Structures are given as C-alpha cells and as structure tokens.
Amino acid sequence: KYIDKFGYEPKHEIYLRHLKKVFQICKEEGFEPEFWADAFYNTESSKEEIAEIFDGSQMPIYWEYSLTTKEPHYEKMTALKEYAGKVKYAGGCWKWIGYAPDNAYSDSVHRAALEAAMECGGIDDFLITAWGDNGEECSVYAIIPSMWYVAGLLYPCETDLEKTIEELTGYTDAEWRYCDELNHAIPDVKRVSSTAKNLLHNDFLIGLMDCNTPDCAKERYRQMSERFASLAEHDSQFSYIFKAYAALSQVLSKKATYGKRLYKAYQEKDPDMLRKLLDELAEIKVDLKN
Numbered sequence: 001k002y003i004d005k006f007g008y009e010p011k012h013e014i015y016l017r018h019l020k021k022v023f024q025i026c027k028e029e030g031f032e033p034e035f036w037a038d039a040f041y042n043t044e045s046s047k048e049e050i051a052e053i054f055d056g057s058q059m060p061i062y063w064e065y066s067l068t069t070k071e072p073h074y075e076k077m078t079a080l081k082e083y084a085g086k087v088k089y090a091g092g093c094w095k096w097i098g099y100a101p102d103n104a105y106s107d108s109v110h111r112a113a114l115e116a117a118m119e120c121g122g123i124d125d126f127l128i129t130a131w132g133d134n135g136e137e138c139s140v141y142a143i144i145p146s147m148w149y150v151a152g153l154l155y156p157c158e159t160d161l162e163k164t165i166e167e168l169t170g171y172t173d174a175e176w177r178y179c180d181e182l183n184h185a186i187p188d189v190k191r192v193s194s195t196a197k198n199l200l201h202n203d204f205l206i207g208l209m210d211c212n213t214p215d216c217a218k219e220r221y222r223q224m225s226e227r228f229a230s231l232a233e234h235d236s237q238f239s240y241i242f243k244a245y246a247a248l249s250q251v252l253s254k255k256a257t258y259g260k261r262l263y264k265a266y267q268e269k270d271p272d273m274l275r276k277l278l279d280e281l282a283e284i285k286v287d288l289k290n
Helices: 011-029 047-051 070-084 103-120 140-154 161-169 173-183 195-200 216-231 239-255 258-267 271-289
Strands: 034-036 059-063 088-092 126-129
Touching (some): 047 070, 070 103, 088 103, 103 126, 173 239, 216 239, 258 271
C-alpha cells in the first residue's frame, strides 16, 4: 500500500496484511485465533487500519513482564480492547534470568497489571508464563511464591496461602523467596538482575563483571551458602533446589571477587597473594565439579 524512499513496504504494512490473511483463513476454517499482540504497541498504522482487520472472533493477548506501574498496562490493554472488543493478559514469573528467580519483581509487575485489568474491565482471561530462555537453568518450582501470589490476586479467599505453601512444599513463603537473593548480591540493583549467572561465567582474566562487583559479594555469598545448606536439610521433595543453590553460592563466594583480587595482586607484584590465589583456584575447580 505504501512504499518508502528505498522502495520497500513498511514492516507494519506487511504485518497487517499478513495478519488480515491469517484471520481470513481462520474464519474460513471456523477458528477463533489468539495471538500475541505486541506488534500493535508501537505501530505506525492508524487505529482505523488496525480496527478493520478485527471482526470480534480474534483474541489479542497483551503481554508485559517488566512494567511495575498500572498506567502503561492500562493504556495498552485499553487500546487492544478498542480494536478487538476484548483482550487477554499474559504475565510472566521471572525465571528466565539464569539460575535463580526474582519472585519479588514478578509480584510487582503482576500487581500493577492486574490492577490495570480490573480498571479496564471485561478482562477475565489470564495466562502466566514461565519462560526458559537461554538454557532454562532455573527450576520452575523456584517461582512457587510468585505463582501463589498471582493465584491469591485472581482467586481471593480466606485460606492462609503462606501456610498452604509450607504444608505442600515443606518450605515457607519466605524461605522460597530467599532464592531471589542469589541475583541481589550486588547492592542497589533496582530492577531484575542476572548477577549469579553473570558471576559464575565471568572470566577471571577478562573480568567484565569485576567493576560492578563489590568486595562484600564474597561474604554475602558465603552467608547464602550456609543458609541454603541449612534449608537443604528440610524433609521435602524440593530440598534438591536448595542444595543446588548452596553449591552455587559456595562457588560464587570464592569466584565473585577472584578476578579483582588477582588483578590487584598482579599489579602490586605480591607473590604471596598470587600463591594463595593459585591454591584458591584449585578449590574453585573442585567446587565447580561438585
């Protein structure tokens, strides 16, 4: 329909044409499609162009995993609802950032989005995702607190949810949420972080993470290792998760600041410290295998 100065059709035009074709096929086959609708968030197409492809049988799925305030959720939900007459919400429990989750951050996003959905009205279809990007290292059970939190928002009841979590899993809500701490060893991280994974893979000789890693990280991970080891002693089918986190914390307590200490010892020509670090390197190798 439109051609830019380079002779190409704009992407939003291609997308709309494609979507219109797919919707037509679905209608012919008697399907009522659902689709992830983020392509409409920043489109250059007019509202009229978008609205004309809907006939009431399509369900746009609004997804957003990062916004912790109600207003932007509300604006996007409202826009999609105006186009299609309805909208479905998909949230996310943050487990795709490495070895540990971020239940607290998930809760803040879900709270804001569900408040927006209530205010928007007519949104009663919710989907909570638990993606496994980049290796799926984090157990899906580590996000039990945030899944439980969403359940409490969607289905309010007089049941003590925290007590139920403990009865079902052998761990309290607070003990599950302690798993988040693996990604918060660096102070003042305001948003979600992949600190534990980044530090585990941080190369000693390149040190991409060194400038952001405080000296206190060594002690913080040592304390975490002790706490996770204690939690791993619970009589629970989920104790293996805390055992794994105890081992990870043990490695990070030695590895997190290793590169900084190695660089300092080399620059100061401190042979005693270099020998000590060599011995520590052997310990890290053993911990990694375990």
